[in-house]
Each structure stands twice: as structure tokens, then as C-alpha cells.
Amino acid sequence: MPLPLHRSTLCRVSVAATLVIGSGLAGGRMAQAQAQAQAQTQTQTQTQAPAATPPSAATPSPPPTQTWNFDIRLDGKPIGTHRFEVSGPPDTRTVTSNARMDVKLLGLTVFRYRHQVEERWKGDCLDALKSSTDDDGKPQRVDWRREAAGSAAGTASPPSDCIMSYAYWHPALVQQRRLFNPQTGQIDDVKVERLPDAPIQVSGREVMGARWQLITKPPTGDPQRLTLWLDRSDQRWLGLDARVRGDRLLTYRLP
Template structure:
């Protein structure tokens, strides 16, 4: 389970939850993470800027316990700069069960951000038309396929909410992302190789 969760979190770390108004020009989100229905941590995100120029800072923290003992920890911190739908700068630091990694990317030159590149940025509905996404934890591109699966109802802050499920295939485990009818990201589910279910829900 630890290995499969590690592989999955590598493509999760740039996802953002549904919009909640904050101060002018700044938006904040909090998303709780669950493993088989048990809480394991959260993501917190702050998006600032206006028009095409935006800056996102994110903090992720997971802890998986077994018989009351922490068996696995995951910490991820990232800062992104976006110009329209293009990621132009990324700085990410990750502690994945004691394995530390650091990614620093800039759109200048012919590196991984050359051209117009998107990461696994679930907050942006434009992700649904992509065939290649950047993994923020590794700094590498992954070929993906995004397809519309179904319309259904999911729980959002205790309220049954009409939503559309889209599936991203290509990473280690398929990722189902839920959007409201207003194209807001409101949920996420993924079944790991171990068979356990990882979910993101709004508190």
C-alpha cells in the first residue's frame, strides 16, 4: 500500500479544490484526503493574481496509521506560476516516506516547461482536453487520456450535488475527478494497486 500511495501522490500534488471566496484577488481552498473512508490528511491551497497571471502555493500533508502507529508520511510543498493555461514556473519540495525530492522548473529555454505545459491541475477544466501532463513531484511528463464517464450525485459539505465524473488514465492508477455543473472541481477518487480507495472531499 505504501508504494502504491507514493506513486499516486506524485500526480496528485498540483490538484486544487473547489473555489471558496476569500479576500479580494486571493482564493483559498482546503481539501480532506481519505483512505478507505478514514481521514489521512489534507491539501491547502492559496491562489492569487488576476487575468492571465496567477500564483499558486500549496501544502499537502498525509499520515497513514496502522494499529495506531504512523506507517507512512507524505509532505509536499509547491509554488506555481501560471500564464493563462500554461505553467511557467514550478518549485516543489517533497518528503515521500523519508525519500526527499526537489523540482525547480522554468519555462525559459527548452526544458520541461517549454511551450505550453499543464500539470495535474484539477482546478482548471482545461485539463480535460490534455494528452500529456507534467508530474510536479518528478518534473517529468506523463501521457494521459481524459474521458467523460458519467453524471451522478456526490456529497459536497453534506449536500447532495449533481456532478460529472471524468477519468484520467495513464498514471499508475486511474484518477476520477468530479466537476459540478458549473465546472468547479468538487471531488476525486482513485483505486490504488493495493485495492484501497483514496478520495478527496470538501469538509
């Protein structure tokens, strides 16, 4: 998400002032002096120096980039990673994510998943999105812009009003009732419920987390239950749990 550069326009004003100096002397010997003084009257032009240039307004520093590098586990066993990066000011954010998963059995890969997304945001609204997914050999691509209200062929186009993607990093996600799915290009209905707080391991230490349950319902297919973990103190994203096929537990944790 370029920063607007604030520039000051400086005006230099030149003021010319003409100063006429004359002396008048009266009487006796003073007459000659008077004549001489009048003859020697001079006109001097004095130009005021340009105004000092005020210091330029300081350019605001860009907000720090936020990154999450999650380890992905299936029933406690590592199967991949998912990196998220959020950069830029709120009105022009850029969000990128890159997921890699490989599930193996007896040394053989039985499931392979790759997912790359680049999103552009305006404020709290998704403005444009491009994604590429390889879901175990099934390719999917989405190229969507809010102003065009378009999406990948064969997928539902979201309306042109404000909508979010599955932006787990955004505190307002838990207030949403529908989300744009970056893998399918469709809108999923979402029901959000608050769960009791619980501890979670974050980078080797225990943190008290605020938990939210998301029940997502795509236009086609079965609902899915997700548990979103946020830091109770500052609402920073800490983790994610999901029940997947076979009632297996998929988890995102920060190493």
C-alpha cells in the same frame, strides 16, 4: 498571480491671450477724448486657467482568491489534508498547494507524506514551478522554469511550449493529453474519458457532479486511474478519487 496599474497622463495647457481695447472718437470736443482714449490704450494679458483634471481611470479589482481545503481519506478513514490556493489574474496566476498525509496502524505511523508546490502561470500555460516532497522518507525537489526548459536533476525536462500541471481546478485540464508532474518533474501521458454524472457530498450537501476519468502514464512505472469531480453547473472542482496500491480508495472531499 501584481496588477497592472493603468495611469492617465494629464497635460496642462496654458493659453495666453492679449486683448487690446481701443476707442476712436471723432469731431469737436471728441478729439481730446480721442487723444486721451488713445493715450490710455492698455494691453491686458489674460491667461486661461488650466484644464480641469479628468478623473483617473479606475484600477480594476483583483479577482478573488480561490481556495480548496480537502480532507483526504483512505478507504473512508481520514489520513490528512490538501490545501490549494489560486490567486491573481489569469495572465499572472500563482498556485500554491500543501499536502500532509499520515497513515497509521495500531497507533504507529506506517506511511508519511508531505508535499509543497508553488506554481506561476501565464494564461493557460505553466511558466515556473518549485516543489518539495517527502514521500515516506524519500526527498524530491523540482525547480523548473519554462524559459529555461530545465528541471530537477535526473528528471525529464518538459518542452518549452505550453503545458499544464495537474491543475484539477482548471476547466481545460480535461482537454490535455500530457501533464507536468510537480513531484517528479517529468511529463505524464494522460488519457481523459467522460463518465456519467453522479451525486457527490460537498460540505454536507449533495451536488450533482460531472465526472472525468484520467488515466495517467508516467515515463516509468504503472498507469494510475483518477476520477475528477467537477460541479456540473459551473465546472468548479469538487473532489478526486484514486485507486492506490492494494486497490485501496483514496478520496479528496470538501468538508
